[in-house]
Amino acid sequence: MKRLLSVHEAPILIFTLLVIVLFSLVTPDFLQLDNFRLILDQNISMFIVAIGMTMVILLGGMDLSVGSVLAVTATSVGIFLNHGMPPWVAAMLGIGIGVLCGMVNGYFIAYRKIPDIIVTLATMYIFRGIAVGISGGTWMNNFPPGFRFFGQGTFLGISFPLLVAILLIAIFVYLLLYSRAGRRIYAVGGNSSAAKLAGINAARTKFMVYVFTGMLVGIASVIFAAKVGSVQASTAGNSLSFEVMAAVLIGGGSIFGGVGTIAGTMLGVLFMGIVKNGLIIAKVSPFWVDAATGFLIILAIVINTLQRARQSKRKDGDLI
Amino acid sequence: MRVWIDRLPLALRTNKLIVQLLLLLFILVLFSFLSPYFLSVTNFMNVLNQMVEVGLIAIPMTLIIISGAMDLSVGSILAFSAVAMGVGFENGLNIWLCVLIGLFTGLVCGAINGYLIARHRMQAIVVTIGMLVMLRGLVYVMNEGRPISGFPDSFYFLGQQYIAGIPFNAIVLVILFLIANFFMNKTRFGSYVYGIGNNEEVVRYSGISVTRIRFILFMLSGLFSAIAGVFLVSRLASAEATSGTNIELDVITATLIGGTHIFGGRGSLTGTFVGLLIIVFLRNGLNLLGVSVLYQAVILGALLLLAVSNKKFSGE
Numbered sequence: 222m223k224r225l226l227s228v229h230e231a232p233i234l235i236f237t238l239l240v241i242v243l244f245s246l247v248t249p250d251f252l253q254l255d256n257f258r259l260i261l262d263q264n265i266s267m268f269i270v271a272i273g274m275t276m277v278i279l280l281g282g283m284d285l286s287v288g289s290v291l292a293v294t295a296t297s298v299g300i301f302l303n304h305g306m307p308p309w310v311a312a313m314l315g316i317g318i319g320v321l322c323g324m325v326n327g328y329f330i331a332y333r334k335i336p337d338i339i340v341t342l343a344t345m346y347i348f349r350g351i352a353v354g355i356s357g358g359t360w361m362n363n364f365p366p367g368f369r370f371f372g373q374g375t376f377l378g379i380s381f382p383l384l385v386a387i388l389l390i391a392i393f394v395y396l397l398l399y400s401r402a403g404r405r406i407y408a409v410g411g412n413s414s415a416a417k418l419a420g421i422n423a424a425r426t427k428f429m430v431y432v433f434t435g436m437l438v439g440i441a442s443v444i445f446a447a448k449v450g451s452v453q454a455s456t457a458g459n460s461l462s463f464e465v466m467a468a469v470l471i472g473g474g475s476i477f478g479g480v481g482t483i484a485g486t487m488l489g490v491l492f493m494g495i496v497k498n499g500l501i502i503a504k505v506s507p508f509w510v511d512a513a514t515g516f517l518i519i520l521a522i523v524i525n526t527l528q529r530a531r532q533s534k535r536k537d538g539d540l541i
Numbered sequence: 542m543r544v545w546i547d548r549l550p551l552a553l554r555t556n557k558l559i560v561q562l563l564l565l566l567f568i569l570v571l572f573s574f575l576s577p578y579f580l581s582v583t584n585f586m587n588v589l590n591q592m593v594e595v596g597l598i599a600i601p602m603t604l605i606i607i608s609g610a611m612d613l614s615v616g617s618i619l620a621f622s623a624v625a626m627g628v629g630f631e632n633g634l635n636i637w638l639c640v641l642i643g644l645f646t647g648l649v650c651g652a653i654n655g656y657l658i659a660r661h662r663m664q665a666i667v668v669t670i671g672m673l674v675m676l677r678g679l680v681y682v683m684n685e686g687r688p689i690s691g692f693p694d695s696f697y698f699l700g701q702q703y704i705a706g707i708p709f710n711a712i713v714l715v716i717l718f719l720i721a722n723f724f725m726n727k728t729r730f731g732s733y734v735y736g737i738g739n740n741e742e743v744v745r746y747s748g749i750s751v752t753r754i755r756f757i758l759f760m761l762s763g764l765f766s767a768i769a770g771v772f773l774v775s776r777l778a779s780a781e782a783t784s785g786t787n788i789e790l791d792v793i794t795a796t797l798i799g800g801t802h803i804f805g806g807r808g809s810l811t812g813t814f815v816g817l818l819i820i821v822f823l824r825n826g827l828n829l830l831g832v833s834v835l836y837q838a839v840i841l842g843a844l845l846l847l848a849v850s851n852k853k854f855s856g857e
Binding site: 283329333336338339342345346347351353354460466508509512513514518521522525526 | 611833
């Protein structure tokens, strides 16, 4: 039992189970297989974006611009499709645009050494403005049926977006745990100067992480556009950055960098999804959802700080 | 770029205030040529009237950034206290009592920020992002997103009255800037703020309570956001749930263009005031040219990146 509790993801797992029990008691509609499928289905984009955000937070950074990158990518995919481009090409180009946005973020953060919060705050507004500009302020819809496959199709009996998400999660879990590039991210996030002395190119690692994040957001936005069927540039992914950030922190990621796992983050996303879904099913006003998200962010940072205090006490003894 | 900077006279390279004033002059001249409506007393007074909210919040934001932290929750605190004031008024309370309620709400929000950040040493950015999302949600919970209006005429004095041709709220702003500038330059409190930004440990070992200073700074931020909220409601004659959205972009850009260093320790309120003028005249000029608000956000975002990435400009 003690060994079970010392697993990194144990607190979030317990929290998730508690919330499930709570909502099952409040309303009978909650504990249904269909409802769980719905929760998974609604949060596919968040799962994918959260992989990238986990890596960014592992570096001790933060990316506020993911929602705007999602808007830019989804809008441009919509434009490509409306100009009669084949769905696959449009999707690939969209992912390319996501990579490009990530490169802009990464260039300023890694090579110009501007704090990530300032860069992504600025690009959050820049990308959003560009998205609305190229869309001309109208809704993007009328996607061809071939494109809908990315969001609603099934492959071997499993929904296609879920398959993509599982594949991406598997790839990035492997990369973070077993590849050199992944271990470098943990090293730079844990102790940047030590990593530098060990010969790791910290700037390049940072740059790569932001590029990967851009790519993941690109993939997420293709799925988002195909699933929703219509994209409005000014609101698409509006609160995505904050929600994903909350999910990573709830999932045990440390804002100070170096600590966190993709498995924990995925549980965090699930937790957020369950809370949102439960609040709506329990017929609480939808306005409470935002308030709850903010409260969860603060709760996450409180837990984060407590954990850090406990760990540093264990390391330093009780002298301080 | 480097060569170009090196060729400038020495005075220009060392005194960033002159660079900022030149930039301001450039914007003024540029828009005077581009728009026939820009260069007029009416328009300038209009700009002064509109810059008050951003300016009020920029005062504590400058101090907080100098002390090495950041407050992203200002826009939501503004809306929260504005709507709290409006809800109080709807329930039949006296308007000036409601103003006090609004200010108190802002103070409490700031105190929550300060308690978590200063007392428990949590990351300022994450805490204030949490407050940003939560308070905006609570604003909608409080009044379900509908605007509150119908305030008495005496209340509109704050945001709409002109004294000797100058807007009353701009006079208040300038006075508050002068007071804050005095406190930053002439009192121990100001030195402590600079000290915390430069080396927090040394300040602590000098026997000064860093916790208390930080706590006061975030309380001030909450209070000034609430004052900005009151002035905004008075100017627009309605308390809306969306008010103050994205105001942190303007505030932070004004502060950073004004030469305050993003890592703390350096900066001045004079610089922030010039940065503020640059931002508001830029926005006003773009408005007169009919540039959409979203493109303005793009331009401001680019300006923010430029201000921070150009090391000469930010005084490194």
